[in-house]
Amino acid sequence: MMRIACLGGGPAGLYFAISMKLRDPAHQIDLFERNRPDDTFGWGVVFSDQTVENLMANDPLSGSVIRDEFAHWDDIDVHIHGQTIRSSGHGFIGIGRKRLLNILQDRARELGVDLHFEHEASPDLADWSDYDLVIAADGANSRIRTRYEEHFGVDIQVRQNKFFWFGTAKVFDAFTFAFEETEAGWVWAHAYRFDDDLSTFIVEMAPDTWERLGLDRMDQPEAIALCERIFAKYLDGHSLMSNAAHLKAPEAWLQFRRIICDRWSYQNLILLGDAAHTAHFSIGSGTKLALEDAIKLAEVLNRPGLSRERALEEYREERNLEVLKLQNSARNSTEWFETLDRYLHFEPIQFAYSLLTRSQRVSHENLRLRDRPWLESVERWFQSKAMGTPVNDPAPPMFAPYKLRDMKLVNRVVVSPMAMYSAQEGTPTDFHLVHYGTRAQGGAGLVYTEMTCVSPEGRITPGCAGLYAPEHVAAWKRIVDFVHGHGKAKFCLQLGHSGPKGSTKVGWEGYDVPLESGNWPVMAASDAPWSPANQVPEPMTRADMDAVRDQFVEAVMKGLKAGFDMIELHAAHGYLLSSFITPLTNKRTDEYGGSLENRLRYPLEIFRAMRDAWPADKPMSVRISANDWMGEQGVTPDEAVLIAEAFTQAGADLIDVSAGQTWAECKPIYGRMFQTPFADQIRNEARVSTMAVGNIYETDHVNSILAAGRADLVALARPHLIDPMWTLRAAAQQDYRGVVVPPPYLAGMSQLARNLAREAELKA
Ligand SMILES: Cc1cc2nc3c(=O)[nH]c(=O)nc-3n(C[C@H](O)[C@H](O)[C@H](O)COP(=O)(O)OP(=O)(O)OC[C@H]3O[C@@H](n4cnc5c(N)ncnc54)[C@H](O)[C@@H]3O)c2cc1C
Ligand SMILES: Cc1cc2nc3c(=O)[nH]c(=O)nc-3n(C[C@H](O)[C@H](O)[C@H](O)COP(=O)(O)O)c2cc1C
Numbered sequence: 001m002m003r004i005a006c007l008g009g010g011p012a013g014l015y016f017a018i019s020m021k022l023r024d025p026a027h028q029i030d031l032f033e034r035n036r037p038d039d040t041f042g043w044g045v046v047f048s049d050q051t052v053e054n055l056m057a058n059d060p061l062s063g064s065v066i067r068d069e070f071a072h073w074d075d076i077d078v079h080i081h082g083q084t085i086r087s088s089g090h091g092f093i094g095i096g097r098k099r100l101l102n103i104l105q106d107r108a109r110e111l112g113v114d115l116h117f118e119h120e121a122s123p124d125l126a127d128w129s130d131y132d133l134v135i136a137a138d139g140a141n142s143r144i145r146t147r148y149e150e151h152f153g154v155d156i157q158v159r160q161n162k163f164f165w166f167g168t169a170k171v172f173d174a175f176t177f178a179f180e181e182t183e184a185g186w187v188w189a190h191a192y193r194f195d196d197d198l199s200t201f202i203v204e205m206a207p208d209t210w211e212r213l214g215l216d217r218m219d220q221p222e223a224i225a226l227c228e229r230i231f232a233k234y235l236d237g238h239s240l241m242s243n244a245a246h247l248k249a250p251e252a253w254l255q256f257r258r259i260i261c262d263r264w265s266y267q268n269l270i271l272l273g274d275a276a277h278t279a280h281f282s283i284g285s286g287t288k289l290a291l292e293d294a295i296k297l298a299e300v301l302n303r304p305g306l307s308r309e310r311a312l313e314e315y316r317e318e319r320n321l322e323v324l325k326l327q328n329s330a331r332n333s334t335e336w337f338e339t340l341d342r343y344l345h346f347e348p349i350q351f352a353y354s355l356l357t358r359s360q361r362v363s364h365e366n367l368r369l370r371d372r373p374w375l376e377s378v379e380r381w382f383q384s385k386a387m388g389t390p391v392n393d394p395a396p397p398m399f400a401p402y403k404l405r406d407m408k409l410v411n412r413v414v415v416s417p418m419a420m421y422s423a424q425e426g427t428p429t430d431f432h433l434v435h436y437g438t439r440a441q442g443g444a445g446l447v448y449t450e451m452t453c454v455s456p457e458g459r460i461t462p463g464c465a466g467l468y469a470p471e472h473v474a475a476w477k478r479i480v481d482f483v484h485g486h487g488k489a490k491f492c493l494q495l496g497h498s499g500p501k502g503s504t505k506v507g508w509e510g511y512d513v514p515l516e517s518g519n520w521p522v523m524a525a526s527d528a529p530w531s532p533a534n535q536v537p538e539p540m541t542r543a544d545m546d547a548v549r550d551q552f553v554e555a556v557m558k559g560l561k562a563g564f565d566m567i568e569l570h571a572a573h574g575y576l577l578s579s580f581i582t583p584l585t586n587k588r589t590d591e592y593g594g595s596l597e598n599r600l601r602y603p604l605e606i607f608r609a610m611r612d613a614w615p616a617d618k619p620m621s622v623r624i625s626a627n628d629w630m631g632e633q634g635v636t637p638d639e640a641v642l643i644a645e646a647f648t649q650a651g652a653d654l655i656d657v658s659a660g661q662t663w664a665e666c667k668p669i670y671g672r673m674f675q676t677p678f679a680d681q682i683r684n685e686a687r688v689s690t691m692a693v694g695n696i697y698e699t700d701h702v703n704s705i706l707a708a709g710r711a712d713l714v715a716l717a718r719p720h721l722i723d724p725m726w727t728l729r730a731a732a733q734q735d736y737r738g739v740v741v742p743p744p745y746l747a748g749m750s751q752l753a754r755n756l757a758r759e760a761e762l763k764a
Contacts, residue, residue, distance in 0.1 A: 052093065100287075282334065386402065432479055472558065657679040
């Protein structure tokens with residue numbers, strides 16, 4: 001038996017008290033809530049079916065009352081630019097917050113919890129010395145957590161947008177996102193029904209729009225009247241209701257606070273629900289997390305033989321993992337609404353797709369499961385746009401064609417540049433013929449060469465391929481001819497110079513490790529070595545710059561002779577040109593260092609010289625590191641937008657958006673599709689074509705990225721190392737018949753398609 005004080009009577013505190021009593025009725029629990037039983041902020045909350053199952057398993061009695069009162073709905077309506085895009089199958093359930101709390105209060109009383117309303121709980125632990133445990137369930141602004149802040153390692157991030165949680169008697173039959181343009185900027189609402197005659201209606205906007213609308217100076221009735229006018233066409237004459245009337249109007253507009261805590265307990269004080277963590281309302285999971293925390297904490301505290309210390313460790317470890325996963329999705333979703341301007345030029349159907357997939361928890365195939373006809377309408381729209389003519393049959397977005405200058409790609413899948421370290425004195429060998437030949441036959445629309453170096457000193461390793469000698473031209477031409485002669489793939493030559501990362505061992509003997517012997521001198525923007533183990537590079541003189549520029553131009557002309565379709569300039573990953581762009585390694589004080597304009601001067605000079613030498617009908621791209629992963633000290637994604645704009649003005653048709661590898665100490669945040677947000681930002685802020693790359697490996701990733709307009713092309717590197725036929729396999733998986741299969745391989749392709757279809761049938 002334990003004596004427990006629960007501070008706060010929201011979902012977390014009430015459900016914890018219930019869950020404890022269910023496990024041991026002998027526990028004595030006092031719950032203190034500052035409000036009256038029927039006062040509450042907010043209106044309705046949404047849940048998933050999974051949460052309801054968890055509630056039923058924990059307490060079938062309250063679970064079934066809650067379940068029976070839920071409002072269910074399947075559709076999401078997105079209103080934008082005068083159009084409504086409706087998709088279905090989303091399966092939401094909602095309940096009024098007040099009703100949920102009343103159900104939980106009744107159940108807690110019935111189980112013998114002592115509820116003390118209108119009782120302001122002291123934030124001082126000394127006042128709770130009669131209790132074995134003190135539960136901080138007093139919400140995101142927890143006073144007691146704040147008092148002992150340093151023991152919890154609290155991290156609070158205040159997000160920028162302003163929102164107001166209204167209610168309305170207008171009953172929405174779909175979860176509704178309504179975007180309205182005002183003279184002060186865009187304002188939008190998240191609205192959903194939570195019982196027979198009420199809906200939640202959250203109004204959100206950017207802070208500058210809020211100020212321009214004068215909301216920082218309006219009282220509540222004025223603010224409400226303004227919002228009612230903006231959303232009049234959705235409200236059908238119903239008013240917006242506030243239950244924050246006690247607050248002055250500007251304070252009633254909130255900014256979301258993302259909270260995480262390193263530790264969830266201190267002495268006998270334990271954090272629960274929003275006091276421990278928050279998740280942005282746009283993914284609607286705060287109440288679910290609070291209830292599931294409560295179940296877990298009650299379970300570990302009552303498990304026989306488990307020490308208090310172990311119980312709290314298990315509670316924190318398990319719940320924190322769940323919280324981090326949700327906060328990751330919530331961050332994506334929050335950022336989507338904060339960077340809404342990026343997507344407003346999309347056609348409504350793509351805007352809706354982007355909105356539905358914003359958290360990256362919902363993908364192309366999830367949407368197919370939810371609403372196949374709608375997803376197929378997106379696919380038809382995407383194909384029609386790509387073909388420039390209406391298309392009746394839906395097809396996966398990855399199989400839409402794409403055009404760069406006069407070069408036509410049959411699809412959007414790209415074999416990313418990958419150094420093979422298998423050349424001899426810069427000459428590609430039979431290995432390269434087989435390597436590129438196989439990948440070109442594997443179905444990708446575009447195949448990149450590895451970084452091909454413009455001079456012997458410009459190589460990374462002695463095994464790197466080059467294009468600086470006549471024998472290199474002949475060897476590459478043999479490969480290009482094979483690629484062109486055996487399929488539809490186009491072939492892009494990536495040209496680069498290793499700079500400070502040169503004169504190192506081949507990849508599998510140790511990345512960026514200097515050679516045992518035979519090192520050659522290296523150069524860079526400044527004398528910053530890649531690592532203490534690497535050579536100190538010689539800062540480039542103007543004469544060096546001229547020489548290297550001419551080598552790039554010479555390599556372009558050789559590339560033309562060899563028959564390549566496209567050229568990419570490698571200006572990423574800490575090599576020579578990247579050493580100019582990133583301020584981490586460019587310490588020059590002349591016109592090539594300092595401001596971004598100066599740091600870009602030499603890379604742009606090279607790009608322009610290459611562009612002049614390359615035929616106007618053939619495209620060029622540039623690979624950049626869009627984030628040095630070093631915060632403001634290095635290149636940031638915002639700066640990458642400017643870099644992309646500068647190269648586009650110099651004639652680039654595509655920005656190949658990689659990141660990092662520019663500074664040995666940088667700390668990338670890995671994950672699936674981890675660099676795609678940069679391709680998205682660059683594409684939709686600079687309005688240029690981008691290629692996404694980096695830990696993209698499923699067909700679903702590729703289709704989602706393309707349909708959501710996050711990039712125009714998608715490159716896969718490592719997946720193509722072990723599966724050169726990645727695109728053919730993807731076509732078979734998706735039962736797409738339009739892919740070009742080399743005739744000798746047709747039998748294999750049809751068998752694969754048959755087997756996969758059979759497997760899918762069995763699974764279904
Ligand atoms: C605009 C908005 C929309 C949301 N939409 C959803 C949604 O759709 N789905 C969802 O799951 N979640 C949603 N949430 C989040 C959800 O409301 C919270 O995550 C959830 O309520 C957390 O429960 P809790 O019990 O931890 O905290 P709270 O619900 O905040 O409860 C804390 C309680 O403690 C009381 N209290 C605070 N201090 C004291 C004190 N000193 N003494 C006594 N009592 C005190 C408060 O009065 C309150 O009743 C939304 C939140 C916002 C702001
Ligand atoms: C073995 C190997 C060699 C690589 N060589 C190059 C290269 O020559 N040029 C380049 O720009 N990127 C190179 N990369 C980076 C890839 O093009 C790609 O950006 C990176 O591997 C992330 O994509 P992935 O997750 O699909 O592998 C190389 C990657 C690998 C694995």
